[in-house]
Amino acid sequence: MEHEAMKAKIDEIIARHSESKPIVAILQDIQEEYRYLPKEALLYLADAIDVSIAKIYSVATFYENFSLEPKGKYVIKICDGTACHVRKSIPILNALRNKLGLSDSKKTTDDQLFTVETVSCLGACGLAPVMTVNDKVYPAMTPESATALLDELK
Amino acid sequence: MNTIKQRTMTVNGMPVLIEGEKNLLELIRKAGFDMPTLCYHSKLSTYGACRMCVVEDKKGEIMASCSTPPRAGMEIKTNTPRLREYRKMILELMLADHNRDCITCEKRNNCQLKELAERFGIDDVRFETYSLDGTKDHSSPAIIRHPDKCILCGDCVRVCDEIQRVGAIDFVHRGSRMEVMPAFNMPLAETKCVNCGQCAAVCPTGAITIKSNIAELWEMLADDNTIVQAQIAPAVRVALGDEFNFEKGENVMGKMVAALRMLGFDDVYDTSTAADLTVIEESKEFIERYSSGENLPLFTSCCPAWFRYAENYHPELMDNISSCKSPMEMFGAVLKEKAKKDAEETKSKKKTKVVAIMPCTAKKSEVLQERYHYEGEPAVDLSITTQELATMIRETGLNFADLQPEPIDMPFGIASGAGVIFGVTGGVTEAVIRHVVGPEDRNTLAEIAFTGVRGLEGVKEVKLPFGADKEISIAIVSGLRNAEELIQAIKKGEAHYDFVEVMACKGGCIAGAGQPFVEDRARAERSEGMYEADRMSNVRTSKSNPITDALYRTMLSGHNAHRLLHYK
Secondary structure, three states, X not given: OHHHXXXXXXHHHHHHOOOOOOHHHHHHHHHHHHOOOOHHHHHHHHHHHOOOHHHHHHHHXXXXXXXXXXXXXXXXXXEOOHHXXXXXXXXXXXXXXXXXXXXXXXXXXXXXXXXXXXXXXXXXXXXXXXXXXXXXXXXXOOHHHHHHHHHHHX | OOOHHHHEEEEOOEEEXXXXXXXXXXXXXXXXXXXOOOOOOOOOOOOOOOOOOEEEEOOOOEEEHHHOOOOOOOEEEOOOHHXXXXXXXXXXXXXXXXXXXXXXXXXXXXXXXXXXXXXXXXXXXXXOOOOOOOOOEOOOOOEEEOHHHOOOOOHHHHHHHHHOOOOOOEEEOOHHHOEEEOHHHOOHHXXXXXXXXXXXXXXXXXXXXXXXXXXXXHHHHHOXXXXXXXXXXXXXXXXXXXXXXXOOOOOOHHHHHHHHHHHOOOEEEEHHHHHHHHHHHHHHHHHHHHHHOOOOOEEOOOOHHXXXXXXXXXXXXXXXXXXXXXXXXXXXXXXXXXXXXXXXXXXXXXXXXXXXXXOOOOHHHHOXXXXXXXXXXXXXXXXXXXXXXXXXXXXXXXXXXXXXXXXXXXXXXXXXXXXXXXHOOOHHHHHHHHHHHOOOOHHHHHHHHHHHHOOOOOEEEEEEEEOOOEEEEEEEEEOHHHHHHHHHHHHOOOOOOOEEEEEOOOOOHHHOOOOOOOHHHHHHHHHHHHHHHHHOOOOOOHHHOHHHHHHHHOOOOOOHHHHHHEOO
């Protein structure tokens, strides 16, 4: 039943796009819907737009922004671009990981609430160090303000 | 009109006429310089990734010749100190991320990377080896993936997509983490791979190879309680010679039969004999459908890669596909039936095993399919490729060139020329036309040959008068993308056919992935070899083959023909 709902959703997403069926744009919409790219969704998409699943997987793994793993309700991105890095973004990352029990290989909490990852630049260097939570920008963070934000979100 | 000067450029100081070459690479090769390449195949799209074909122009600019069109007045050099250094560096970097167990590699004799490393004198790799993890994918019955040997040229990805429209593999991740693999790194056996093996045929290294059944076969041959029978597919005879320095396309059937006996086979037969049965059965099926108008067009069923493709992508067409088994499976069933009867008569306890020598890798999967089994067991026990046979001949220490030719065994010792040409695109169709049209006289045969069935084009169309006022419309395609385009045209009502022959490999079985990998797979020469074998045979049509005639009066009488020769 859940699978049928997913098929309907993907049909709807495909219908939003032009006849040329742009893979990247469709994948972005699928990710927006599910917060990641579920395997079943990609398999269904391949058949629906008549593109090999290997090609879709190729596109999905090429872009860092696409995730094949389920993400938490709150996706926290800590900028580790040059400006943020020199203004101490790594201690913020470590503080969040420590508090949530996450690491470089384990990015999402077991309760599916938080995902913590780094990005190479958010383009807001003047506000460094920056992080985003579900695309909302939080400027000039410290380890303390970041962990405090976690409590707020919970 | 252009003057000569407006149409020439220079390569290493030598003037060369531009005659419509699509890139510098082809022009340079025309001028007599063998440019090294690892990712260039003239039949595939240009990728420009390996950078081995770099050239330098007079301004010192360096470009990849595969992806630069020739222009009048260009002055390029192909072998400057800078270019030599570039090439060596590129090779060294490729080798740094490459499993270098060359002695034990399946591709040791024809690895293009090894060849170039030798040619450019790479004696040392200064860089640290990284990202080799030893994984191998053995899941497929026909194809082995060994990613540690992949150089990311993408030839396999392009042939699988552009020629076969399967797209079982693609690039995954990017940068230093890039790999070629199926989606979700799933085992190849779980993808829509059709086992055609063309990826292995274009792979410059040992990253994709064909599964070998040699060890099992040696064991079978060594067992005194097993009678081992061989059947040789049509296309093998014009390609095996490539492994032993024969002229391209030379028919080495007689020597191959002699070699198989020396390897220990008890009986040696020709799959072309069973192809005659296929012609008779498929013609009958076609005439029935043509008369009733049901399930047309009739698609051929003898190519296992096509059959798998249709199952994967066009389940709605399965009623249109002929119910005939492939010649190999028909022969397997006939041989097993005969062995069973013989054993009952002689009270022998010996088992009989049937081994097929095939140009094809997909046959390795076909022999496992239950629908073709004979009384619960495989009708054909093993299918080995032309290349595997060559390896076995070498392993035995036979001097193939010196063998005295021998004939195939009775009671299946005759095959018609129609059965032999199954090995080339259009062959099945021509054989069926000969059967349907009728009289075996030279003029009719010559006329059929000129209807357009012959030639190596990917798509051919033939119209054939039938009866007083009817016409049979036929299409012949090779390459599964061509097949798909034809299917779409039929569905849209843009094309109408009564009979469609599909071969997955371009050019037909002569270019199968089990065949020796020579330049352009020697398609032209092998095709000519097939037609010459046909011209030289004293039986040209399937119904005039006395063997098939005798079979239909005995083993294949009544419903037995359907029981043994059809899969449904």
